[in-house]
Amino acid sequence: MLAASVSVPVTRAQAPAPAAASEPGATPSGASAVDPAAVQALKKMGDYLQTLKRFAVSTDATGERVLRDGQKLQHTARAELQVVRPGMLRARISSARSDRYLIFDGRTVTLYAPEQKYYSIVDFSGTIGELIDRLEEKYGVELPMTDLFRWGTPAASLDNFESAMYAGQARIGKDLCDHYAFRQGKIDWQIWITAGEHPLPRKVAITNRGDEARPQSVSLFSWNLKSTFDDASFRFTPPSGAKRIEMVERKSR
Known part of the structure; x- marks a missing residue:
């Protein structure tokens, strides 16, 4: 069951990308109001993410x-990704456990x-997006930060919001960000997107309204669009003493 332990233990946002700001501080008048500018901001962010071909990103969740x-x-976890689109990815997911x-x-x-010195290898050729779907469907493996690859694609629908609003601006680290809030079913989620020409997601907060305790997850993203890693980062050489084991397929539901 090596594969099943790869996911980061936090809730994921199932949403599009933030939109261009309408008037700062403006909020919808009713719970069902959807501000088209907020939805457009998500689209702008998603379109920009799809243009990134080589980058590194990390999240503290x-x-x-x-x-x-x-x-x-x-609980907390950290994930680090090195990406070369369309088909190379290196991810490290770490927590206290x-x-x-x-x-x-x-x-x-x-x-x-590395702690157990176990590894599994399976053949797969395709894009990173196809890999994400394959690992989830066949092995029950959830990669971290999968929404970064889904925003800006048909997999991230932009027409299923109950409410969407622009909530002003805030600084995440040194970046001035536009803040948006959305409601979808039993999930409320917020996203902070870097203002300006590079609309990168810098923070996502998700609240589960289906649980009366309303648990929340928060992810902070750090980006490096000028990474110096080379293609050797995507080659795996088993360390001395490492043991290869089979990747177990998930049971049919």
């Missing part, structure tokens, strides 16, 4: 687990657990 008595326990690597060179995908 904080999530909440709710106990039966309503008490919340907070585990450290995992996923390496995709365009022909094979490797999952490696």
Whole structure:
């Protein structure tokens, strides 16, 4: 079950990309109001993300687990990605409980657990987006930050919001960001997008309204669009003493 432990233990945003700001501080008059400018901002962000061919991005994520008595326990994880589109990816996912690597060179995908020195390799040729879907469907493996590859594609629908609003501006690190808030079903989520010519997502906060305790996850993103890593980063050589094991397929539902 090496593969199943690769995902980052936080909730994911299932949404599009933020839109150009309408008037700062403007909010919809009713719970069902959808500001077209907020939706357009998401589209602008998604379109920009799809233009990025070589980059590195990391996220520090904080999530909440709710106990039966309503008490919340907070947990954290970190994920780091190196990406060359369309078909090379290196991911490291680390927390207090585990450290995992996923390496995709365009022909094979490797999952490696350095502490246990176990690794699995399966053949796969396709795009990163296709790899994400394949790993989830066949092996139950959820990669971190998958929405970064779905925003700006048909997989991120822009027409299913119950509400969408522009919430003003804020600084995330040194970046001035436009802040948007959306409601979809039992999920409320917010996103902070760098203002200006490079609309990168810098923060995402997700609240589960389906749980009366309303647990929340928050992810902070750091970007490097001028990364110096080379293609050797996407080749895996088993360390001395490492043992190859089979990647187990998920059971049919």
